[in-house]
Amino acid sequence: MNILIIGSGGREHALAWKIAQSALVDQVWSAPGSAAMDRIGPCFDVPADDVEGLEKLALQLEPDLIVVGPEAPLAAGLGDRLRARGFDVFGPNKEPAQLEASKGFAKDLMARFDVPTAAYGRFTDPNAAKDFLTTLSAPYVLKADGLAAGKGVVIADTLEQAQAEADAMLSGKFGDASAELVIEEFMPGEEASVFVLTDGVNRLTLPACQDHKRLLDGDEGPNTGGMGAYCPAPVMTPALMADVDETIAAPMLEGLAEAGHPYKGVLYIGLMITPEGPKVVEFNVRFGDPECQALMAALQDDIVPALLACATGGMPARDFESLMPRLSEAKPAATVVLATKGYPGAYEKGSVIKGVKAAGALDGVTVFHAGTGVDQDGEWTASGGRVLSITAAGATLGDAIDRAYAGVDQIDWPEGVHRRDIGWRALKAD
Ligand code: AMP
Numbered sequence: 203m204n205i206l207i208i209g210s211g212g213r214e215h216a217l218a219w220k221i222a223q224s225a226l227v228d229q230v231w232s233a234p235g236s237a238a239m240d241r242i243g244p245c246f247d248v249p250a251d252d253v254e255g256l257e258k259l260a261l262q263l264e265p266d267l268i269v270v271g272p273e274a275p276l277a278a279g280l281g282d283r284l285r286a287r288g289f290d291v292f293g294p295n296k297e298p299a300q301l302e303a304s305k306g307f308a309k310d311l312m313a314r315f316d317v318p319t320a321a322y323g324r325f326t327d328p329n330a331a332k333d334f335l336t337t338l339s340a341p342y343v344l345k346a347d348g349l350a351a352g353k354g355v356v357i358a359d360t361l362e363q364a365q366a367e368a369d370a371m372l373s374g375k376f377g378d379a380s381a382e383l384v385i386e387e388f389m390p391g392e393e394a395s396v397f398v399l400t401d402g403v404n405r406l407t408l409p410a411c412q413d414h415k416r417l418l419d420g421d422e423g424p425n426t427g428g429m430g431a432y433c434p435a436p437v438m439t440p441a442l443m444a445d446v447d448e449t450i451a452a453p454m455l456e457g458l459a460e461a462g463h464p465y466k467g468v469l470y471i472g473l474m475i476t477p478e479g480p481k482v483v484e485f486n487v488r489f490g491d492p493e494c495q496a497l498m499a500a501l502q503d504d505i506v507p508a509l510l511a512c513a514t515g516g517m518p519a520r521d522f523e524s525l526m527p528r529l530s531e532a533k534p535a536a537t538v539v540l541a542t543k544g545y546p547g548a549y550e551k552g553s554v555i556k557g558v559k560a561a562g563a564l565d566g567v568t569v570f571h572a573g574t575g576v577d578q579d580g581e582w583t584a585s586g587g588r589v590l591s592i593t594a595a596g597a598t599l600g601d602a603i604d605r606a607y608a609g610v611d612q613i614d615w616p617e618g619v620h621r622r623d624i625g626w627r628a629l630k631a632d
């Protein structure tokens with residue numbers, strides 16, 4: 203079969219790499235893909251947010267399965283359009299994709315289905331927002347309602363800062379995305395990312411991951427899209443995983459199906475493990491990046507049958523469940539993100555990166571590209587904020603992390619930055 207992947211980042215490179223290993227797959231196509239993904243299969247120059255262009259491309263290529271990497275095209279209705287044309291799509295339709303596109307929508311649904319999450323309010327009026335803040339205690343959590351590329355959350359230490367932030371956000375700090383605000387109670391605890399594959403009726407939970415969102419070692423510095431991740435995350439014990447399935451995944455997915463919006467794809471549950479148990483920080487409607495890179499390296503089995511089952515739907519429960527033991531088998535894996543100096547703020551593009559081949563040649567190491575190009579001399583160059591995800595599987599998590607860093611140390615790129623402590627929480631827990 204032929205599979206079309208939508209997207210161009212490290213997550214999509216990892217998906218393409220994993221999917222290409224399947225005995226079921228002939229061709230892996232990507233749109234727009236990247237110089238690195240082009241080495242796996244042909245790339246087509248249609249941007250991931252060009253919903254109409256992607257529909258045309260699908261009609262031309264007639265893929266057997268379309269896997270949508272990023273959230274933006276899903277929120278814009280790519281899933282609905284492609285399904286209307288008869289394609290099997292891994293990724294939810296527009297309505298359930300609002301779980302990520304509108305934090306207020308997600309909070310209201312959680313309230314409706316009694317899913318554990320932080321107490322909240324939704325605001326468009328700055329005075330109402332500021333009044334609500336006075337009823338909370340520090341620290342204060344303010345979120346732009348809409349998609350803000352992972353940057354729309356501000357945690358303020360004082361009431362004064364929080365109120366100033368509410369004003370700034372409601373007057374367009376994040377453009378249209380912050381025309382509405384969600385203000386919520388702060389949840390203390392450790393975070394984890396849980397990925398649930400579902401066809402709208404059946405569900406299958408993949409091994410949990412942990413991401414490192416802050417730029418600097420020790421989880422300091424500004425929030426980023428993610429500077430590294432590992433899988434499985436030992437903090438998610440079997441008991442906690444069962445709790446998440448029962449109190450979060452089941453009510454959300456069953457509730458959506460009952461409301462006539464079955465969810466087909468992967469539901470990303472961003473969790474806080476609070477003293478009262480796991481609570482939802484956010485939902486995303488796609489795999490995490492860089493969690494996906496670690497996850498794809500960790501999974502020992504072919505993922506294509508599960509992706510296809512989710513997209514097609516209608517598989518008998520017993521057959522769907524039979525995919526489970528194969529996919530819950532995971533080898534510990536870790537990924538370290540190399541970003542351009544300046545990220546998550548302004549950064550320069552075009553610097554040359556050496557050592558990519560040497561890193562990838564190490565045993566167990568795979569280099570996923572999140573933002574690279576190739577110059578006239580055939581050298582890899584940086585073309586984004588997050589640029590490479592050096593990923594490794596190993597016998598233990600410690601081994602996987604050591605291998606990933608051995609890969610990182612092969613990279614010669616003076617303009618790059620990375621964290622040296624990916625996985626520290628899990629290693630400390632050992
Ligand atoms: P989000 O984009 O909603 O995942 O938020 C980005 C980051 O902000 C999360 O990964 C958490 O580290 C933090 N965060 C968001 N909401 C809360 C909350 N209610 N309590 C504590 N931390 C939060």
Ligand code: GLY
Pocket residue numbers: 352413427428486489490491492493
């Ligand atoms: N790594 C966090 C995310 O993908 O949203």
